[in-house]
Amino acid sequence: MNKTSWFNVVSLTLGFAFLYIPMIILIIFSFNESKLVTVWAGFSTKWYGELMHNKAFLDAAWVTIKVAVFSSTIATVLGTMAAYVMVRGGRFRGRTLFSGMIYAPLVMPEVITGLSLLLLFIGIGLDRGVLTIVLAHGTFSMCYVSVVVSSRLVTFDRSLEEAALDLGCSSSEAFRLVTLPIIAPAVISGWLLAFTLSLDDLVIASFTTGPSATTLPIKIYSAMRLGVSPEINALSTIMIAIITVGVITASLVAKQQMVRQRREEQDAVRS
Amino acid sequence: MPNAVGRLTCPAANFAPVKTCAKSTDLVHAGRGPSLTTVEFEPWNDPQAKPLIHFQNVTKRFGTFTAIDDLTIDIYEKEFYALLGPSGCGKTTLMRMLAGFETPTEGKIMLAGQNIVSVPPNKRATNMMFQSYALFPHLSIWENIAFGLKREGMAKADINDRVDEMLRLTRLEQFARRKPHQISGGQRQRVALARSLAKAPKLLLLDEPLGALDKKLRQETQFELMDIQEKTGTTFVIVTHDQEEAMTVASRVAVMDHGKIIQVATPDRIYETPNSVYVADFIGDVNIIEGTTTAIGDDSYSIAWADGRAPLTANSNTPFSDGQKCHLAIRPEKVAITADEPSEAANAVQGKILDIAYLGNISTYHVELPSGVVIKAQAANTRRISRRSYTWEDTVWLSWTATAGVLLAS
16 A cells, blocks of 8 residues: 555645645745846845835834734633633533634635624724734634634543642632643644734735734735735745744644643553 | 451441450551551441531432432541442532532531531542542642642641652652653552642542552552551542442442432441342342241241242341242352252252352352252362362252341342
């Protein structure tokens, strides 16, 4: 079964080519000497240098990072709380409906999420800017965090919390001293996931942004209308790098946690 | 037969609070550190004794399911009290109510004279050792044991002393810095015990504490548990479905079924004088013969059974009326098996050996009587198996005395 057939090699190559050629081309052309995007004129990192002096892009980058940090933190706190209640809350009336409603935004079209948030912000008279994007991003990435955290909590041994209570903790102390340290890897990977989601969101950000706050994806999209420049290629390459690091870290954290959990389970079985 | 050495108890005949019987503790604890010095421990027979725990008509329902059904029990200080029953009998619910994780639907639970029903688990003077041990995986052994003490706000030096004392008690000194996943199952079990004992609770609850250990380690640990219980003088309540374990460690055993206590007594009384067919059947191996009674003298009855056969005779302290339906419960080890007809036995029946379960030290013979009833008889293998005078398909005689069995109404 391990023999590599030609069919497998070809389909693998085609699949990966389909997925990654556009990005690879983008990365290659970000190192292009020429100003013309489609003509290769030698290797250069000058567009990265130019980028560092483009105030509009730097401002947009700063806004994006601010939004990503705040929104993913909000999403992590709310998402962890939601996951905790859903897993631990016992069987109250309409529990299934509630947990379904937490996950619904995952499949909701972004346009609709964006539009509804826009209507809400106009309705309550909130000026659109960084704050509104933070709130909007927090809203939609919260459900991702709660999925990640609740999948960890489902396998969490309830008696650990009971032991903490039994040894004199209040419920909040039990959560802080026992539950949180143990589920921390899941919470961190949830935060990283929310961070990367916020970093690359264009649709919801464009609905909820105002003139004062332009995020990088919005900036890139609007610059694109004036033509593709190597500078944008360079910027996109940086974003690809950041997101790749974020996603890989998140999955490594999650994997490490899974490995440790499995080892503990094996130990428990062996004993 | 289970190790029913009458720890801290007197033979059944001395049930009245007579302080005469010698302590039998030494049988178990020979050469095992300081043993108990009390002569007698039967607070349940002392009308002056105040129970540490008193369940007053406690009922617990989960929806329509009744887990605990109008239950009243007393547990005394320094007791090692075992709750024994099949899974789903309510024993774990009972324990969780003591710990404070469940609230009774009706009734009162008194701990040292105080109703604790509304007291949350973190405010109770009870500690629990969990079946899964529930050690905190992110903390070291030392920190696990110190966890409860820190919550109490104990001074740092006192915490150090107390944790060291606990580590010594459970022989875990060299593992203090390790994490729970770096030690063996038996060591983890001791950490869990040390952690739950660290706060010096009035009452320690043990939920199937030895369930995860293999048989040999379990037996060793049972004696350790008894040792520690005696050293610390803490009241222990243990939940188990393993009757041997309950018999070994407990001062009294409560047999439960369907949320009710069927019988509470010392291990030897539970075994020798069960109060019902359920208890007789649950504890150890037993033959149950159905029949009807006729009184033939003081406490002596003749039992008509399996039509046409000679009636059996049995003694009973509980009165039976003539023609009453009864069950005669006889332990296999009290049934003698012989190749020839015994000359003077109160009860003797003839049958054919159907099966032999060879356990090394003893063998259990399944003997089928002509009526189809199968009776189990146990005999010690004092001779080599090749020199045994009967084997499969052989016709043998089974006999037992009038006092060997227990006559039960239901």
